[in-house]
Amino acid sequence: MIDRRDFIPDRVYHYPSEDADLTPLERQDDPDRWNSLVASGDPVITRLRTDRLGMVWPSSSASALWVVRAMLDALAIEPGMTVLEIGTGTGYNAALMADAGARVVSVEIVPDIADAARTALERTGFADRVTVLTADGENGAPDHAPFDRVTATAGAQTVPYAWVEQTRDGGRIVVPYMGMAYAGALIALDVANGIAQGRAVCDRAHFMPLRGQTDIQPALRATPAGPLDRLRFTVTQSGQTITFTE
Numbered sequence: 264m265i266d267r268r269d270f271i272p273d274r275v276y277h278y279p280s281e282d283a284d285l286t287p288l289e290r291q292d293d294p295d296r297w298n299s300l301v302a303s304g305d306p307v308i309t310r311l312r313t314d315r316l317g318m319v320w321p322s323s324s325a326s327a328l329w330v331v332r333a334m335l336d337a338l339a340i341e342p343g344m345t346v347l348e349i350g351t352g353t354g355y356n357a358a359l360m361a362d363a364g365a366r367v368v369s370v371e372i373v374p375d376i377a378d379a380a381r382t383a384l385e386r387t388g389f390a391d392r393v394t395v396l397t398a399d400g401e402n403g404a405p406d407h408a409p410f411d412r413v414t415a416t417a418g419a420q421t422v423p424y425a426w427v428e429q430t431r432d433g434g435r436i437v438v439p440y441m442g443m444a445y446a447g448a449l450i451a452l453d454v455a456n457g458i459a460q461g462r463a464v465c466d467r468a469h470f471m472p473l474r475g476q477t478d479i480q481p482a483l484r485a486t487p488a489g490p491l492d493r494l495r496f497t498v499t500q501s502g503q504t505i506t507f508t509e
C-alpha cells in the first residue's frame with residue numbers, strides 16, 4: 264500500500280470555503296487539515312502558475328484517486344512492461360505503476376518539481392524502478408524508447424506524434440483529452456504500424472494542460488459533434504483526427 268502522504272509536499276493549496284480563492288495550506292500550521300485533505304480521494308493542488316493576464320491557475324497536483332485508478336485500469340500494466348509518463352508531479356502515479364511491476368520513465372517540465380519527486384521516490388524505495396527526467400514531455404523520452412505504455416497526467420488537445428513513435432507495436436497510450444467539446448475525455452489509443460487509434464474510456468477526467476498546450480487550439484473548433492461513446496481518435500504522422508462511428 265503506497266501512502267500518498269509520502270509524495271505530497273508540506274505546502275499545498277486548497278479552497279478553505281466554497282467562495283474562497285485558492286489558499287496555501289502548510290502542513291506544520293494545520294496538520295489535521297493537511298492530513299484530511301491528503302488522505303481524501305480528492306485532487307491535491309501542489310503548485311500554482313500566473314498567466315499573462317495575471318490569472319492564477321493550478322499547475323501541478325496529485326490527481327483525484329478515482330482518475331488515477333481509471334488511468335491504471337486503462338493502461339493494464341503487466342510486470343516487466345516499460346512505461347513513459349508525461350507529468351511526474353509528486354511522483355505518486357509513477358510509484359503506483361512501478362508497484363504494478365513496470366519500469367517507469369517519467370518526464371517533468373518543472374525542474375524543482377522533478378527534484379522533489381526524485382527525493383520522494385528515493386525515500387519510498389522506488390528510485391531503482393522510476394527514472395525522472397527534467398524535460399518537455401511532448402518530445403517523449405527518445406533515449407529510453409520504445410515503451411509498452413505511454414501515459415500523460417497533463418491534458419492534451421493534440422496528442423504529440425512523438426508519443427506514438429515511441430510506443431511499441433501493440434502498445435497503448437492513455438491520455439486525458441482537453442480539446443474543445445470533449446474536454447475531460449480519458450482516451451486510450453492502441454498503437455500499430457505507427458498509427459494510434461482508440462476511444463474515450465471515461466469522461467470528467469479534467470487535467471491541467473501540458474505546458475505547451477495551454478491556449479485553445481483554433482483548429483479544434485472544427486471538431487465534429489457526437490456522443491462520447493462513438494468518439495474515435497486517430498493519430499498519425501500527419502496529425503490527429505476525431506470521428507464518430509455510425
Ligand SMILES: C[S@@+](CC[C@H](N)C(=O)[O-])C[C@H]1O[C@@H](n2cnc3c(N)ncnc32)[C@H](O)[C@@H]1O
Nearest residue numbers: 323324350352353355356371372400416473474
Ligand atoms: C496533474 S500533475 C501530475 C500528477 C502526477 N502524475 C502525480 O502523480 O502527482 C501535471 C504535471 O505535468 C507537468 N507538465 C505539464 N506540461 C508538461 C510537459 N510538457 N512535459 C512534462 N511535464 C509537464 C506539470 O508541471 C505537472 O507537474
